Amino acid sequence: EDSSSEGTGSESSEEVIKIGGIGPLTPPGSPELGEELQQSMQLAIDEINADGGVLGKDLELYFEDSSGAPEKGQSAMEKLITKENVVAIAGEGHSSAALAEIEVAKRNNVPFIVAEAWSDAITEKGYEQVFRVAPNNTMFSKRIVEFVEEFGYENISIIAEDSDWGIGNVDLLKQQFEEKGIKFNSTIVSRETKDYVPQLLELTENNEPDLLLNIMTGVGAYLVVKQAHELGISPTAETAMFMGGADAAYPEIWETTGEASKYVIWQTPYSPKAKFTDLTEPMVEAFKEEFDRNPSYVALHGYDTVLILADAIERAGSTDPDEIIAALEETKLMGTRGEVTFPLEKGPDYHNWLPDLLFMQYTEIDQAPDDAEIVFPSNVATSDIVIPE
Amino acid sequence: MLRVENLSKHFGGTQALKDVNFEVKPKEIIGIIGPNGSGKSTLLHTITGIHKPDKGSIWYEDKNITSIPLEDRARLGIGRTFQNLRLFKRLTVWENMLIPAIQLKKSKKDMEEQASELLNLVNLTHLKNEQAQNLSIGQQRLLEFIRAMMLDSKIVLLDEPTAGFHPNMIQTFIDTLLELNRRGKTFVIIEHNIPAIMEVSTKLIAIAAGEVLMSGNPEEVHSDAKVVEAYLG
Amino acid sequence: MEQLEKRILAVLLVVALFLPLFVDDYALHIVILACFFIMMASSWNLLAGYSGQVSFAHMALASSGAYTSGLISVHLGIHPVLSILVGAVVAGLVGLFLGVLTLRMKDSYLALTTIAFAEIFRLVISLEYKVTNGKVGLSVPGLFGDITSKLPYYYTAIGLVVLMVFFGIYRLVYSNFGLTVRSIREDEIAASAMGVKVVRHKIIVFTISSAMAGVAGGFLAHYNQLVSPEMTTITQMGMVISMAVIGGLGTFIGPIIGGLSLEIIAEYVKEFGNYHLMIFGLILILVLRFSPQGIAGLITKFHNRKKKKVSTSASTEKEVQK
Amino acid sequence: MDFLVPLLAQLTNGLIIGFIYALMALGLTLIFGVLKVINFAHGEFYMLGAYISYIASRMLGLHPIIGIIAAVAVVFIIGMLMEKALLTPIYEDKVERKDEYALLITFGLSIFLMNGALVVFGPYQKSPEPLASGVLDLGVLSVSSGRIYAVVLAIIFMAATLFIINKTWLGTALRALSQDRDASTIMGINAKTLGSIAFGLGAAMAGAAGALLAPVFLVFPIMGVVPAIKSFVIIILGSMGSIKGAIYGSLLLGIVESLGVFFLSPSYRDGYSFLLLIIILLVKPKGLFGGSQWNN
Amino acid sequence: MLEVKNVDAGYGKINILNDLSLKARENNLTLLIGPNGAGKSTLLKAIFGFVKTSKGSIEYNGKDISSLPSHQLVDHGISFLLQRVSVFPELTINENLKLGAWAFKKDKQKVTQQLEAMYDKFDVLKQKRNEKAGLMSGGQKRTLEIARMLMSNPKMLLIDEPSAGLSPKIAKEVYQILHGLKDDGITLLMVDQNIRDSIGYSDYVYVLEQGSVSSESKASEVEANLKEVVQSWLKF
Ligand SMILES: Nc1ncnc2c1ncn2[C@@H]1O[C@H](COP(=O)(O)OP(=O)(O)OP(=O)(O)O)[C@@H](O)[C@H]1O
Ligand SMILES: Nc1ncnc2c1ncn2[C@@H]1O[C@H](COP(=O)(O)OP(=O)(O)OP(=O)(O)O)[C@@H](O)[C@H]1O
Ligand SMILES: [Mg+2]
Numbered sequence A: 001e002d003s004s005s006e007g008t009g010s011e012s013s014e015e016v017i018k019i020g021g022i023g024p025l026t027p028p029g030s031p032e033l034g035e036e037l038q039q040s041m042q043l044a045i046d047e048i049n050a051d052g053g054v055l056g057k058d059l060e061l062y063f064e065d066s067s068g069a070p071e072k073g074q075s076a077m078e079k080l081i082t083k084e085n086v087v088a089i090a091g092e093g094h095s096s097a098a099l100a101e102i103e104v105a106k107r108n109n110v111p112f113i114v115a116e117a118w119s120d121a122i123t124e125k126g127y128e129q130v131f132r133v134a135p136n137n138t139m140f141s142k143r144i145v146e147f148v149e150e151f152g153y154e155n156i157s158i159i160a161e162d163s164d165w166g167i168g169n170v171d172l173l174k175q176q177f178e179e180k181g182i183k184f185n186s187t188i189v190s191r192e193t194k195d196y197v198p199q200l201l202e203l204t205e206n207n208e209p210d211l212l213l214n215i216m217t218g219v220g221a222y223l224v225v226k227q228a229h230e231l232g233i234s235p236t237a238e239t240a241m242f243m244g245g246a247d248a249a250y251p252e253i254w255e256t257t258g259e260a261s262k263y264v265i266w267q268t269p270y271s272p273k274a275k276f277t278d279l280t281e282p283m284v285e286a287f288k289e290e291f292d293r294n295p296s297y298v299a300l301h302g303y304d305t306v307l308i309l310a311d312a313i314e315r316a317g318s319t320d321p322d323e324i325i326a327a328l329e330e331t332k333l334m335g336t337r338g339e340v341t342f343p344l345e346k347g348p349d350y351h352n353w354l355p356d357l358l359f360m361q362y363t364e365i366d367q368a369p370d371d372a373e374i375v376f377p378s379n380v381a382t383s384d385i386v387i388p389e
Numbered sequence B: 001m002l003r004v005e006n007l008s009k010h011f012g013g014t015q016a017l018k019d020v021n022f023e024v025k026p027k028e029i030i031g032i033i034g035p036n037g038s039g040k041s042t043l044l045h046t047i048t049g050i051h052k053p054d055k056g057s058i059w060y061e062d063k064n065i066t067s068i069p070l071e072d073r074a075r076l077g078i079g080r081t082f083q084n085l086r087l088f089k090r091l092t093v094w095e096n097m098l099i100p101a102i103q104l105k106k107s108k109k110d111m112e113e114q115a116s117e118l119l120n121l122v123n124l125t126h127l128k129n130e131q132a133q134n135l136s137i138g139q140q141r142l143l144e145f146i147r148a149m150m151l152d153s154k155i156v157l158l159d160e161p162t163a164g165f166h167p168n169m170i171q172t173f174i175d176t177l178l179e180l181n182r183r184g185k186t187f188v189i190i191e192h193n194i195p196a197i198m199e200v201s202t203k204l205i206a207i208a209a210g211e212v213l214m215s216g217n218p219e220e221v222h223s224d225a226k227v228v229e230a231y232l233g
Numbered sequence C: 001m002e003q004l005e006k007r008i009l010a011v012l013l014v015v016a017l018f019l020p021l022f023v024d025d026y027a028l029h030i031v032i033l034a035c036f037f038i039m040m041a042s043s044w045n046l047l048a049g050y051s052g053q054v055s056f057a058h059m060a061l062a063s064s065g066a067y068t069s070g071l072i073s074v075h076l077g078i079h080p081v082l083s084i085l086v087g088a089v090v091a092g093l094v095g096l097f098l099g100v101l102t103l104r105m106k107d108s109y110l111a112l113t114t115i116a117f118a119e120i121f122r123l124v125i126s127l128e129y130k131v132t133n134g135k136v137g138l139s140v141p142g143l144f145g146d147i148t149s150k151l152p153y154y155y156t157a158i159g160l161v162v163l164m165v166f167f168g169i170y171r172l173v174y175s176n177f178g179l180t181v182r183s184i185r186e187d188e189i190a191a192s193a194m195g196v197k198v199v200r201h202k203i204i205v206f207t208i209s210s211a212m213a214g215v216a217g218g219f220l221a222h223y224n225q226l227v228s229p230e231m232t233t234i235t236q237m238g239m240v241i242s243m244a245v246i247g248g249l250g251t252f253i254g255p256i257i258g259g260l261s262l263e264i265i266a267e268y269v270k271e272f273g274n275y276h277l278m279i280f281g282l283i284l285i286l287v288l289r290f291s292p293q294g295i296a297g298l299i300t301k302f303h304n305r306k307k308k309k310v311s312t313s314a315s316t317e318k319e320v321q322k
Numbered sequence D: 001m002d003f004l005v006p007l008l009a010q011l012t013n014g015l016i017i018g019f020i021y022a023l024m025a026l027g028l029t030l031i032f033g034v035l036k037v038i039n040f041a042h043g044e045f046y047m048l049g050a051y052i053s054y055i056a057s058r059m060l061g062l063h064p065i066i067g068i069i070a071a072v073a074v075v076f077i078i079g080m081l082m083e084k085a086l087l088t089p090i091y092e093d094k095v096e097r098k099d100e101y102a103l104l105i106t107f108g109l110s111i112f113l114m115n116g117a118l119v120v121f122g123p124y125q126k127s128p129e130p131l132a133s134g135v136l137d138l139g140v141l142s143v144s145s146g147r148i149y150a151v152v153l154a155i156i157f158m159a160a161t162l163f164i165i166n167k168t169w170l171g172t173a174l175r176a177l178s179q180d181r182d183a184s185t186i187m188g189i190n191a192k193t194l195g196s197i198a199f200g201l202g203a204a205m206a207g208a209a210g211a212l213l214a215p216v217f218l219v220f221p222i223m224g225v226v227p228a229i230k231s232f233v234i235i236i237l238g239s240m241g242s243i244k245g246a247i248y249g250s251l252l253l254g255i256v257e258s259l260g261v262f263f264l265s266p267s268y269r270d271g272y273s274f275l276l277l278i279i280i281l282l283v284k285p286k287g288l289f290g291g292s293q294w295n296n
Numbered sequence E: 001m002l003e004v005k006n007v008d009a010g011y012g013k014i015n016i017l018n019d020l021s022l023k024a025r026e027n028n029l030t031l032l033i034g035p036n037g038a039g040k041s042t043l044l045k046a047i048f049g050f051v052k053t054s055k056g057s058i059e060y061n062g063k064d065i066s067s068l069p070s071h072q073l074v075d076h077g078i079s080f081l082l083q084r085v086s087v088f089p090e091l092t093i094n095e096n097l098k099l100g101a102w103a104f105k106k107d108k109q110k111v112t113q114q115l116e117a118m119y120d121k122f123d124v125l126k127q128k129r130n131e132k133a134g135l136m137s138g139g140q141k142r143t144l145e146i147a148r149m150l151m152s153n154p155k156m157l158l159i160d161e162p163s164a165g166l167s168p169k170i171a172k173e174v175y176q177i178l179h180g181l182k183d184d185g186i187t188l189l190m191v192d193q194n195i196r197d198s199i200g201y202s203d204y205v206y207v208l209e210q211g212s213v214s215s216e217s218k219a220s221e222v223e224a225n226l227k228e229v230v231q232s233w234l235k236f
C-alpha cells in the first residue's frame, strides 16, 4: 500500500526507521526556523546512519511543512502519522502550531519532541507523548526577571509580537514585575507590520525606560532594534535593549540592522564561549561545512532531538510508541548543550529538558555572535555589560 | 394614464429638462422628437426612475410615483427600452425574454408561449439559444423591444427603437406596434426617423433645450416653422 | 441541468460511496478537507458566479460560523450538531449585514472592501486572544468525541452536509430565482427596469451563501477540533476562489471539480517540500492561462466536440436530402 | 504641550509612511485604471524590486542609486513580460469572467513569485546598502535619513508619473485604452504594446517602492503582503483608477493610523484604516474621488 | 481603392460572411445595405481586422491588408466608425478629438489645425470641448465620433450607421460633409439603413443578404435595377 518514497524501494518499511520532522518551511511561519530544523535533523540522521544506524537499520527523515499555522501543522502531523507511518516526530518552532500538533500526537499516541516552541501549555498539559528540549516561557521570563534584578533596572518597556510566545511572555513578565514592584509598560504588535515607530513612541511617551524588552522574532525583531535606534530610544546610555528571539544570533543581524545592534543584549542557549559539551563544536563545524552558514541554537535543538530519539529507540529495542515513550522518560544523554533528562513532575517543566540560557551582548559592529561576550548569569559571565556613551 | 408635471432636471451646468408638462392617455402613441441633447432620454430616465427629478412630479393612473423605486414602476406597468442597449449580455436570448415574466410570476406555460410568439414575430427564433451579446446591433434592439413587451406593461416607453433597423424591419416593427396598440397598449416613442414616427404617432411632442416646444397633431408639429428650424433643418 | 453534469455527479457519488473501502485514513482525511473546500467554493460560486458579487469575505464568514459554534459548544456545553447550526445562523446574519453594507458596491470595489472586512475580522480574532485564544487557535470538542478512528463517521457526516448544501444550491440555481439573480449580475439597471427586486435578491443570495459557509466552517472546526485565524487569510480565500474559477465559474459542477482537483493537487505537490507552494502557483497560472473557462469548460468542449462530429454528419445528411 | 509633541510625532511618522505607500498604490491604481485588472501580485513586484536592489548593491557592489534604477528597470521589464504572457487572453476575448480571471492569474503569480523567492533567495532577511545612514531630527521626531530619501524619491517618481499620465500623448492614450480598447485601436493606438507598458509602469512603481524601502524595512520573501493589502485599501479609499485618489488616500491612511494609535490603542493599528475604509464606502460607495475615474 | 475578394469570416467557428466580394472605388461613396444581421458590420470589422478572415483577400491599393494588425491600418490612412458607441467617456471632448490625430501626434501644428477645423464643423463639440464625453446625449456622442474619425485626415473611411441617433438636421449636415470628402480624393464605404436620405449622396450600392452580396448597382440606377428591394426603402 505504501510505496510512495522512491529510492528505498518496496522493502523500505522493514529496512528503515522513519522519523518525522515538522516545522515551518513556508509563510506565514518563519521559514528560516523550519529550514534550520530540517537541516540539523538531517545532519544528525546522516551522522547516525554513517555510524550504523539504530537497531541495525537506517533512520529516514520525513519532514513536513507546518507553515507555522495550527491547521496546517495539524494536517502535516496527520500525514506523518497516518500516511508515512513515522515512529516518532520532532521539530516545530511556533507555539500556535505546536499546540495543535501535540493534540494529534496524543490522539494517535506518537512520541513528539518539540524542538523550539516555548509556550508553557505545550508541556503543562501533561501529555505523556510530548517532550521538549527548548526553554519554556516560564523559565525564560524568570531568567529575564533575574537579569532585571541583578542589574537593577527599574523601568521596563516591553514590545511583544502577537504570537503565543510573545503574548504568553508578556503575561508572565507582567505578573512578576507587579509582584516585585518594578515599573513597566507594554504593547502587543502584529508580526506583519513593519513600522513600529508608533508603538515605540507610545511606549516612551512621557516615559524613559531603562530597559526595552524586544519580545519579537524574525523581521519584527530586527526592525524594532533598527527603529528604536533611529528614534534614539535604545540602546542608549539611558535605555538598554534586550532581544528575546533567536534572531539576534543569526549572522543577518548586522546586514539588516547595521550599527543599531551594537550594545544589544540577547539570549541564547548556546555560545561557543561557554563550553557546553564535547558534541557542540563538532556539530557546529559539521553544520557549517554542510550548509555554509553558522548554526543558531535552533539547529542545536533540532540536532539534539534526533540524538535523543535514536537513543531512546535503541534502548527500547523497538519502535513501539509506548516503549519509546518509556525509554524517553529515562533519557540520560549528552547532547550538544548538556546532559538531557526529562523531569516527570507535572507542571510547565513536565517532560521538558531546560537548556541553559546565556545573556550576551554585542559590543562591536559586525561582531560574530560567537565573539559576543556573556554578561549573565554571573557564574559564566565573561564581561560586564557595556553601556554606550 | 401617465402625467408629468413641471418636471425639471439639471446636470451640473446643463439644464436637461425645464418645466416639462404633458399627459399620455390610454391607447395613445406619443412621439417625442427633438434635436440631439434636447433632453428626450433624460425625460424617459426620469419617468422610469433612473434619475431623480429636481422638481416636479410624475403621476401614473392617478398615483404619484415620483419617488418610488425603478422596479416598482416596472411592476406597476411601465416598460421601457434604452437608447444604449441594456441587454443581459451573457444570458441567452430566451433567458432575456423570461426575466420580466418571472418577476410577474407568470406560469411557465404562459411565459414560454408568449416569448415564442414574440420571437417569431420579429424573426429571432433561430437565435433563441444564442447569447445576447452575439447578436447584431439591430437584432439586439429588436430583442430589447420584445423583452419589454414580456412585462405586459400598459405603457411602454421606447428610446429610438428603430435606429439601425433595415426599412423592412421598420415596417415589421410598425406593424407590430400598431397591432399591440390595437390590443390596448400605450406607447411613448422617441424617434429621429420622421416618416416612421409620423406613421405611428397619434400625437407628437417636440422638445428643444429641455423644454416642450410644441405638442399636438403630428402633421401640425411636423410643419411648424419652429420645429423645422430647430430640428428638421 | 445538463446531461453531462448529471453524469459526472453520478460518477462522483458512486466513487464517494465506495471510497472508504479502498483508501487509507489519510486519504479520507484529505477527502474530508476537500469536501469543506467544495462547499466553500460552491457557495462562493453562488454568490460570485451567479449574482456577480465577488466577495473575499467568504472565509471570514465561515470562520465566524466556526468561532460561534466553537465558543458556544465550549462555554455552554451545547452539542456540536446544534452549535454548528447556531454558527450557520450567525454567519448568515453577518452575511446579511455585510450584504447590506456593500449593496451599492460592484466588482472590484466589492472585492477589495470584503478583503478589508476579512482582514478586520482576522485582526480582531487574533488580538482578542482572551476570548478567541488568538493565533494559537481555539480548541473545540469533536463532533464525535475526539478519536480519529471515527474518521468514517466524519466522512459520512460531511457527505450528508455536502449533499444538503448542494441540494440547496441546485434548487436555487436551476430555478427562476437563479435566472433572475443572473440577470442582476449582467445589468442591475436593466434588471430593475424589468421589475427585478435587485436589492432583495442580492441580499438573499449573500445571506444564504454566508450561512452555507458558516455550516462548512463549523463542521471543519469540530472535525479539526480547532479554529484559528489562519482560516481567514487571503491565501486561504484565494484557494477557495481558485477552486471555483478553475472548476468553472457560474456552473454547478465547476466548483465541485475544482475543489476536488485543487485539494488533491495541493496534497500531491507537498512532496516537493518548500517548493510546493511555488509549484502550486505555477499550476494555477498554467491551468488558468490555457483553459480560462475552467475544467468544466474543458470537459464541455471535449464533450461538444464529440457531439458535433455526430451532429455535423447529421446536418450534412439533411442537406443531401434537400 | 505634553500632549501635542507626541501627537505631532505620530502624525509626522504617519505622513512619512503615507507618502511611501502612495508610490505603491499609484502603481496599483495605474494598472487598474488602464487594464481594469486588480494586480494581486503587486506586493511581489515590490519584493522583486527590493531583491534586485539588494543584488545590485550587495552582491555586485554597485552604488545604491544604481541599485534602485536597476530595480525599476528590471521590474518594468518583468511586468511587461508578465502582462504579455498572462493577461492577453482577456483582450482576445478568450475569457468570459475577465475580472475574476485577472484577479486569479495575478493571485497565482503572487504565490509563485513569493515562494519562488523563498526557494531562490532563502528565507533569511536581507538588506541592501542604504542610500544614507544616520538620522535627521525633525524636532518632534528623529527620522532615519533612509526614510527621508525614500519619501523624496517617492515624490519625484509620483510627479513623473502624474506628468506622464496627464500631460503626454502616452498618458492620454493610456487613459483612452482604459476606457475602450477597440476604440483606441481605431485611433491607431497599439493596444497590446501600450497595455504592456501600463502594466510594466505600474509594476515598476511597486518595484521602486520596494527598492526604496528595502534598507528601511528589510528584504524577505513575504515582504510584499502587507504593503499590497494597504495599497488595496488606499486605492479604494481614493477610488480605483484615480491617480489623485491614490495619493490622498495614502496620506489619509497614514494620518488615520497615527491618530488611532495615539487616541485608541496601537495594537489595532492596521484595523483603523480598514474601518475608515468601510465608513467612507458607506457614504461614498465609489471612494472619495468616485464617479469618474481619471479626474485629476 | 479597396477590394474584398472571396472573403469568408465569422466569430469562432460560425461563418457569417460567405465568399463575399465587393469593391469600394476611389473617390466614390459606396453604400452597403441589407437586413439586420446580414453581416454588414461583420464585413467592416473584417476589413479592419477586428474579425479574422478565414478565406480570400482584402486589398487596399493593391496590397493585401488582411494580415496587418488593426492599429497599423490607421497609418495607411484607413479610419473606422463603429456602429456601437465608442467615445472615451472619461476623457474630455477635446482629448477625444486629439486622439483622432494619434497617427501624426508629433506634428503639433497639424493637430491644432485639425481640431479647429472640427470645431468649426460641429458647434456642439466646441461648446462642450472641456466636458467629459460620457455625459453627452446619444446623438452628441455620435457627432463626436464622426468628428474624431475625420481628425486623422483619412484616405479611406469605413462607416457603420453614421446617422443612427442623429436628428434629421444634423444627419443632413453629416451626409454633406461626407459627400464633400469625395472631392478630396477619399474613398468611403458606408453602411446606412437610412437610404432615403443617404442614397442621394452615394455612387454605388451593394445589397448584402446572409453574408453575401445579393445585388449591386450604380446609385443612379438603383430604382431601375433593384425594384423589389427598394419598395420600402424610400419610405423610411
Ligand atoms: N460577437 C459575435 N459572436 C457571434 N455571432 C455574432 C457576433 N456578432 C454578430 N454575430 C452574428 O453575426 C451575424 C451578422 O452580424 P452583423 O453585426 O454583421 O450584422 P449587421 O448586418 O451589421 O446587422 P445590423 O444591421 O443589425 O447591425 C448576426 O446573425 C449576428 O447574430
Ligand atoms: N448623466 C449626465 N450627466 C451630465 N449631463 C448629462 C447627463 N445625461 C445627459 N446629460 C446632458 O443633458 C442633455 C440632454 O441629454 P439627453 O440624453 O436627454 O438628450 P436626448 O434628447 O436624448 O438626445 P439624443 O437625441 O442625442 O439622444 C445633454 O446636453 C447631455 O449632455
Ligand atoms: Mg437620447
Ligand SMILES: [Mg+2]
Pocket (backbone or CB within 6 Å): B136, B137, B138, E040, E041, E042, E083, E160
Ligand atoms: Mg451592424
